[in-house]
Amino acid sequence: MLRRLGPLPRATVPVSVAASLAVSLALGLAACSSDANGPDGASGAAPDGTPSSVPSPRLHDLEGTAPQTVEGRDGYLFIGTDFDLSCGSGEHFDDYLTALGDLATVVAASGREVVWTVAPDKSTTLVDRLPETVPQDACFRENQRWQEHLLGAVDEPHYVDTLALLRAADADGEQVYWRGDSHWTSYGASLWLLAALDRLAPEVADRVEVTEGTVERTGDLYVMAGRDDVESAPSTTFSTGNTMETIPGRTPFDPATESFGPLQWRTVPGDGMLPGRTLVIGDSFSYAGLDLTLPLVERGAFAWFQYLDTKVLAQQVAAADTVVVEVAQRTLTHSSVATQEFVDQVEAALAD
Structure with a gap:
C-alpha cells in the first residue's frame, strides 16, 4: 500500500475526505523548442553537466493547439496543455531545474x-495510458522523454524524485492520479509529502499516523469535457494527534473566487511535527495535497507562487525555518520561482 522510506504507524479506520479542486491554470503557449546541439537530435547533457544518452529534442513546429482534454486508455483523461507546453519547453527545461537546485x-x-x-505531468507518469496518437505527436514524445530523463538525473541533495515514487506506486497497482482530473490523488500527493518529510525530519515521519480510505469527486477534466461523472479514488490522511487552527488574514484565500491572499495556520500543542515556521511554495498540486500538509507543521504558510510577487515571496522565505518547494512539470519553464532572478532575490532577503 503506502510506499514510504521509514515505518509509519497506520490507523485501521478508513476515512473519506470531502475535498474538491477544480482549478485550471491560465497559461500562454510557449514557442516551440530547438535543442542546444542543433536540429539533428544529438545527445545533450543532464542538469549536473554529465553527458546524456537520451537525445535532446529537435526543432518542431506546434501543430495548432491540443483540445482541452485528451482521452487516453483505461478511462484516463489528460489535459491538453501537457502536450502543447511540453512541446515548447524542452530546450530550457534543464535551466529551470538548475535554478531550483540553486534556490535550495x-x-x-x-x-x-x-x-x-x-510534480510530474500525468502524461509523463502514465505514459502507457496515453492514446496511440497524441497532440503534437513527435514533438511531445521527444520532449516528454527528454524531460523524464532530466527529472531522473537531478543530482542535488534536497531534491525528491517524485516521478520515480509515482511510477513505482503505479507499477504496484496504486492509483496516483485521478482519471478525470489533471492532478494527483491524495494518495499520490502523500508519497511526495512523506518522502519530503523523511528528508527533513525522519523522526517526525516515523510518528505520522496514516489513514487510508476513498473520496469521490467530479474532476476538472470531466468538467472541461462537459461530463458530470463522479469518480471514486483512494484517499490518504495524516494525523499527528494535534489540533490545527487557521490564522485569519486580511485577504481571504479562496482559489474558487481567484483570491490568493496569505494562507497561514498553526498546530497546537505542536508535538511530533516540523518545528517553527514552514513555508510551502507551490501551485495547484501543492493545493491538492494541502489537507495532508496542514497537520505536519507547527506553524505553516502556503504560497501559491503564481499569484505572488517574487520579492514578497523572498521575504517569506527569509521568515521561515523550513522551506518546501513544488513546481508542476508542465509549467516549470513558466515558473517565477525557478529563475535566477528569484534565487538572487532570496539570497538578498536572507542576507538582510
Whole structure:
C-alpha cells in the first residue's frame, strides 16, 4: 500500500475526505523548442553537466493547439496543455531545474531546512495510458522523454524524485492520479509529502499516523469535457494527534473566487511535527495535497507562487525555518520561482 522510506504507524479506520479542486491554470503557449546541439537530435547533457544518452529534442513546429482534454486508455483523461507546453519547453527545461537546485542550495546555506520537487505531468507518469496518437505527436514524445530523463538525473541533495515514487506506486497497482482530473490523488500527493518529510525530519515521519480510505469527486477534466461523472479514488490522511487552527488574514484565500491572499495556520500543542515556521511554495498540486500538509507543521504558510510577487515571496522565505518547494512539470519553464532572478532575490532577503 503506502510506499514510504521509514515505518509509519497506520490507523485501521478508513476515512473519506470531502475535498474538491477544480482549478485550471491560465497559461500562454510557449514557442516551440530547438535543442542546444542543433536540429539533428544529438545527445545533450543532464542538469549536473554529465553527458546524456537520451537525445535532446529537435526543432518542431506546434501543430495548432491540443483540445482541452485528451482521452487516453483505461478511462484516463489528460489535459491538453501537457502536450502543447511540453512541446515548447524542452530546450530550457534543464535551466529551470538548475535554478531550483540553486534556490535550495542558497536556502540551505542560510541554515534553514529545504526540500523541493517537480510534480510530474500525468502524461509523463502514465505514459502507457496515453492514446496511440497524441497532440503534437513527435514533438511531445521527444520532449516528454527528454524531460523524464532530466527529472531522473537531478543530482542535488534536497531534491525528491517524485516521478520515480509515482511510477513505482503505479507499477504496484496504486492509483496516483485521478482519471478525470489533471492532478494527483491524495494518495499520490502523500508519497511526495512523506518522502519530503523523511528528508527533513525522519523522526517526525516515523510518528505520522496514516489513514487510508476513498473520496469521490467530479474532476476538472470531466468538467472541461462537459461530463458530470463522479469518480471514486483512494484517499490518504495524516494525523499527528494535534489540533490545527487557521490564522485569519486580511485577504481571504479562496482559489474558487481567484483570491490568493496569505494562507497561514498553526498546530497546537505542536508535538511530533516540523518545528517553527514552514513555508510551502507551490501551485495547484501543492493545493491538492494541502489537507495532508496542514497537520505536519507547527506553524505553516502556503504560497501559491503564481499569484505572488517574487520579492514578497523572498521575504517569506527569509521568515521561515523550513522551506518546501513544488513546481508542476508542465509549467516549470513558466515558473517565477525557478529563475535566477528569484534565487538572487532570496539570497538578498536572507542576507538582510
